Amino acid sequence: MLLYKTKKIQSGKGNRLLISITVVGSAGPIRFVVNEKELVANVIDIALKNYAREERLPVLGSNFNNFVLYCPTVVTEDLSPWETIGSLGVRNFVLVKKPQSENPILDAKQPILDGKQVVMARKGSGSWKAWFNKSLSRKIVSY
The missing domain is CATH 3.10.20.90 (Phosphatidylinositol 3-kinase Catalytic Subunit; Chain A, domain 1)
Incomplete structure (x- = not known):
């Protein structure tokens, strides 16, 4: 050896x-x-x-x-x-x-009240209702 x-x-x-x-x-x-x-x-x-x-x-x-x-x-x-x-x-x-926090967007942008983060609801084009209505409004072409 x-x-x-x-x-x-x-x-x-x-x-x-x-x-x-x-x-x-x-x-x-x-x-x-x-x-x-x-x-x-x-x-x-x-x-x-x-x-x-x-x-x-x-x-x-x-x-x-x-x-x-x-x-x-x-x-x-x-x-x-x-x-x-x-x-x-x-x-x-x-x-x-490195381990990242679970939601870095919430950590950086959300206001803090009484030591707790306030989560704000998002409205507009990101909601599921808007997506659903947009998908229904598309014209279906038949052959």
């Missing part, structure tokens, strides 16, 4: 690491080389660009602020975006989309 020794590549900028990032819902990990002093936020950005370049599914988007990076073998909480990627001494990570 042959034992492999992990080797760090020395360059003028510092040590470089081959890291593997598994995206939840994707077929396999993304592998690329980064400087060990690279910030986690930059690594997430690089991973999203490589993911898009390879045309993987599902489509994730390019805003790195919507994602968190986990190291499942060392800690259970997400890594800070200002932490360096080499600080933990590991090379395998998991990229997960």
